[in-house]
Amino acid sequence: MPDIDVDFPWDERDSILEYVFKKYGKERTAMVSSQIFLEPRSAVREVGKVHGLSNEEIKSITKRIGWYASRRDLEHWVRTDQRFANVDLDETLIRVLRESEKIVGVFRYPSVHPGGVVIVPDKIRKYVPVLVAPKGVQIVEWEKDQVEDSGLLKIDLLGNRSLAVVRDTIRQVNLNYGEAASRSKYVDYHRIQPVGDEKTKTLMKAGKTMGVFYIESPATRQLLAKAGVVDFEHVVIYSSIIRPAANRFTNIMLARIHGKDWELIHPDLHFLAESYGIMVYEEQVSMAAMTMAGLGYTEAEALRKTMSRDSMQHLVLFWKKKFTEGALRQGYSSNIVKEVWDMIASFIGYSFCKPHSASYAMLSFTCAYLKAHFTAEFLAAVISNQGGFYSSYAYMSEARRFGVHILPPDVNRSHREWRGGKKKIRMGLMSIKRLQQKAVDSILDERKAGEFDSLNDFLSRVDLDLADAMTLTNAGCFKSLASELTHRELAYRVAGFYLQNGDREPLTASPVNYELTAEDQYRLELETFGYPLSVHPVARYRPMLSRRIKYARDIPKFIGQSIYLIGVYITRKETETRKSNPMEFLTLEDETDIYECVLFPEVFHKFGDMLHWETLFIIRGAVEESFGVYSVTIEKMGSLHQWVRRLNRVSRSLSPDK
Template sequence: MHSHFSLLAGTGSPARFCRAAASLGYTHLALTDSGNLHGLWDLVASCRETGLAPIIGAETGRRPGRLFFFVTSATGYRNLCFLLTRWHRGAADRAMVPGDTSGLVLLVEDPDRLADLHRDGHRVAAALTGAPDGHNYRLRSRARQLGCPAVALQDSWFIRPSDHGLHRLLRAVAGRCRLDQVRDHVPANRFLPDPGLFARRFAPWPETLKAARELAEECSGFQGPESGLVLPPYRNHTASQAAATLRRAALAGARKRYGHPLPEKVRRRLDHELAVIHQMGFCSYFLVVRDIVRPVSRTCGRGSGAASLVAYCLEITNVCPITHNLYFERFLNPGRRDAPDIDIDFAWDERDQVLRQVLDRYGDRAAMVCSVIGFRPRMALREVCRVMGLPAAEIKTMAHHLELEADHRSPEDRDTLEAPWPEVLSLARQLVGRPRHISVHPGGVVITPRPLCGYVPVQSSGRGIPIVQWDKDGVEAAGLVKIDLLGNRSLGVIRDALARVPGSAVPRPWRPEEDPVTRRMLARGGTMGCFYIESPAMRLLQQRSGRGDFEHLVLHSSIIRPAANTLIREYLRRLHGGSWKHLHPLLAGVLDETYGIMAYQEDVSRVAVRLGFTHEEADRLRKIMAKKDNQKTLEIFQDRFFGCTARCGIDPDTAGKIWEMMRSFEGYSFCKPHSASYARVSFQAAWLKAHHPAPFMAAVISNQGGYYSTLAYVGEAMRLGLRILRPDVQQSDWQWQGTAQHLRVGLMAVRGLGRETGERILAGRPFASMLDFLHRVRPDEDEIRALVHSGALDSLEEVGRPELLWMAAAWHHKRKNGQTLFPVRVRPPVLPQPSSLERLRAEFRVLGFLCERHPVTLYDTIRSRLRTILARDLEHHAGRRVRYLGWCISGKIISTRTGEAMEFLSFDDETGVVECTFFPRVFRRYRGLLLDGGPLVLEGLVEEDFGACTLTVQRAWKPHMPAGTGGCWCRKKYQADANPAGPPATLGAGRGRQAMPP
């Protein structure tokens, strides 16, 4: 079979093929994807579930000259990995077989190549991939002349005959041609037949069926690589040498962290961890990670690895696991069979350099993990429109249909679509979720003792980065230990903000979690711009809890997850004094700090251990709850759980409640070490915002990091009392600057201004005049218009912006005529000046925000007439119906339990932010307005919940735009502007709205 990992050709997953083959009565199934082993572990797992014997292989070349490689032994597997690696690196003739083929059987489609390979001593056979015809007669005859077997191969590319249309669609996408122009596709008979049809096809040549059975039996003896845990080596150290080096380094780090002599609690924990690490053979792993982290000044070690005291002493992580009661066995325990990993965050603009250094240092023993990128709804729709020759004008609206369906929410007007859109959507639905291409994992690196291509094929990404042919799950299944080196924009924010703060203003040691001003700000939810705690849901939880200390922040960042809404309400009730007790006395001491509620991943493990599970069994249960393992085994653990509770004397009703609380972790949750590591970064960001708001907000916007758009952050800066200074070619840097109570807009904010032009501006200033600027910077016409409208050139001449545009136009005219060898003297005429609203509109077009005022203030007349309230007054109207005019800055669509769509949105004005809820009926009525974003008048009920007020919207309408300020307002995109030279179209990955000019 060729699965969908034969990219843009195969149609079915290995799991689907296995289920279909087993139902038809097959006993063996071979996977021969084109040039890769992406599907190997899916094949092995699916064959195990269906009772099939897996055959591992691959295919190279093009029809009718393909080579099929079948693995018969571990040696053959290693040779196949080497071969595919060389093939992807561009061997002189990719169709030829380079290197050693021991342990492999080569099946060949071309008669001449069959003879060549047989002559060179390779074990070959003829690949008969169809019923008897002229080509197959010649191939079979040549095999008989050479004395090698001819093997019947089905060569399936799809499961059912009806899947051929999907195969042709994929080939059209791959060839970037219309559907009716596809020529490069396999015949319609390449589906998976029943065994009887397969046998009848090759009945004239019964020896080919016998050869196929014999080959299948031989190859089924090898069912996947079994290399155990493959750990990175530390220099040339033996295991005992690495253990001794790690002990010395950990003790030295412990004395630095805790002083000398070490507290007895620290000494005991350190000895315990070092013993477990040595027993499991992980000493070299810790030392390798330490060497990667050590040269970098600001990092954040996170994930379960932050529960390790050894990692803390090596300065891989930054949160004390003893102080915060972090559970080491969540990270490592002697019974753990899979490979744990340590996640390290670096500043986003330093991460690539760290990766290059690691890959250069370890050479062919290191590569990054791959990611298989599937078709998303918008991408699928765009591709279908292209292959059908349709314009893309309606893609935005149609993509919304697909996105709702992908989230299991069906648009109610599906049946009202006009042709050809029903057919287009039907084809696009078939593409959604299927593999599109291979990309690079955000930061996963694998380092091995021997060349990596002996474990897995290695290829290069489009940027030349070596990547293995497995994703993170495949790497874990193979026992390769992954190190995640990730980029974090907030570390760049903290770095840049601290660089602008005088050293004497930062206390030493810096413990922001102990600062009362920062705690008060966190308790009232004033965290916009602060890493990890600025989302609307998190800010509301902070307000409802009224807690700003470190311990509660750690708890909140973990408990705020899908499937935990009921638990969150119960937690808040208990937090505010509501009576409660543990579900059973056995849980006391395990869940005391979380008010008797499971908040962290390891709470599942700790409770299971308390009830009688081993650490290994408890960790396995935790992984199943997080959907990282086979869900079918959950029933086995459920029976084990209730058996344990019965032996502990827990009644069935209470046991059921404990089990349901565990099940709330299904799909998504955090471990406490991860939350604690991020909470420390959150506190650092919050301290900077509380004490040095100008450099902090400048760093947030400059690093393009956060949940909201630049418009929202500028509004927050204004609410903090900062004055926004326009960009100025004489004073602005490329990035934003924040000093005292001023925030200077960076040149990066000017839409359409290229980075090269920006560099010439910075290198050439000061400028004597507008013409001096034009002559030395040489901006193009679009750039000069953007600079003029943004106000960046106001300081060059004592004239208005129309005159500056006139001067630029005259200069460009003379430049086109070759008259700019010397500065040109031009004098503008007196021109009519735009109104203030026209000037603001032009400024908004190029900046995406206004420097002088919040854009919602342009609607003051409407607000007065409608008697709308301000955001800061919302709390005074709890329980009342009000009107509010705000600017939409973020939104999140969710699905209710009945599958209906609703949305949570954030609106702001010059005084604050209002969180709004659009329940399904209201959402359906006004979703067109919500797609546009921008300002809306909202009417609804103010609801108070644990002291935090929100607005449940019942009506919404677009206010009349003031004259001269027209334009459309659309949603903030998900990723940053792809053009690094331009301004940031978005900041971060949160869903929101970015006001865009018409």
């Protein structure tokens, strides 16, 4: 039986589930379980602990395995795969790998599915065994596929962060512009018409969709820019064809979008006409199986499910044989049968039906509309709701590329969350590392009585732990209250106040009054936020480097040439070639723009391990162009820190003073 999917803002989902259990009662209701099995990473981690390995020793293996790996031949894999070339394999590690192999696939524990709920007419225990999870939630002992196969109806009440982003963006837009401007600026979700909006189309055609639901990954951003066609029907296709095994078909589709002649593989497959003759949606798999192989609806659906479920991959060969024999028997040529099966095989792992993709595309358009028209409000909401494809720093950089000014946190101006408006984003107090929630609550609660007039006013009104007070100081939250004081003076006065016992008195002088150096400020920002605010990470190094180092904004000028670039890590995706050789897609940015890189197997073998420990890079690579979109095929890469350190050593050795 199919399930029902309903998405809610992620921070409202728990209240929805609470309502369901309250309305239907525990006798009739339970959540679906997620059955957790030991995978290679978790197996190595658990066995490594038993053998007394440190976290670093365990991570030397697990961080190179990746989340997707499901192999069991761990020792052979680690000994032969180039990704593990820099691992120091001693006898203990070898023993850990051998013993880990024995427990891969072993059931570990039942967990709670993110949103799956089963509701029955009478007593749920009549239909399925039930247990209580450690967090106190009642769950069935079957996982989602078993629930579906048993005939029970599963309702997925899912938490979606982008729905919260849309909600918060609209709320902030309407707060920013107020009633006086409501006629021209008031935004009503139900009246937004993003499809066909020119600013939205321009943004999507440029692939500037970081933060936009479901179309923000590097691969999808590049696909949007390469295609240049962003009507609703095409975006539905794009959101479905971005699958791990479908890269080859993506390139075929792009050529056809840009005018290359094409025909259907066979007239009987007329249902592929809407997607350029390429199989994109799950239902097209079922329709091809019924049309070509003569399978009934039930068998065709079983084939489709087999392709998309990891737990059923052992049945793929059975269905390939059944499909091939049936299609040949019905008179289709072996070439056509092979071509169609190759498309079916691209659905291995995961895929979507067209209605699912269409509903996602509608939310994508809404997010793109809000980003195009209300950039500051939108990106502030993306950062505040967290959980996007990129880090807070990456979204902050994206805001700056759109001309938005980032304002530091402030005890009078900041809220818990980030807030944007009128080309400015004010960082939220949530951005400050190690700041306790009780401190945030105290500040916001006290501010209801009025803003803080001065540093002394704040100190007298808000009782904080010393650690929180110093964290706020290091974040620059008191700057507006005492702009005449240097950071060291501020820190001395704040620490001196909160260190006092009994009746505290504000200090009026400080023995230190000199400013932080640029390097001190940079390090303080890294410690306080996890990323710098005052300067781009690579901008500090550019004056020390050769003028041959190009800017990312100039990449289009060097098509077909090898150039040097520097960049900070944004995201990466490890994958494999058709010959199962590992390679990597890497996204970097410098102070001028973001750019995409590729490490093919030979280069990945030499430099890929660096991506596990470095975030600032210097690269040499060839500029490639495809459908008007540029990327850099990396030839060499190195740590920017180490490169500059080497340059400094050379310059010192050549100094005439030596």
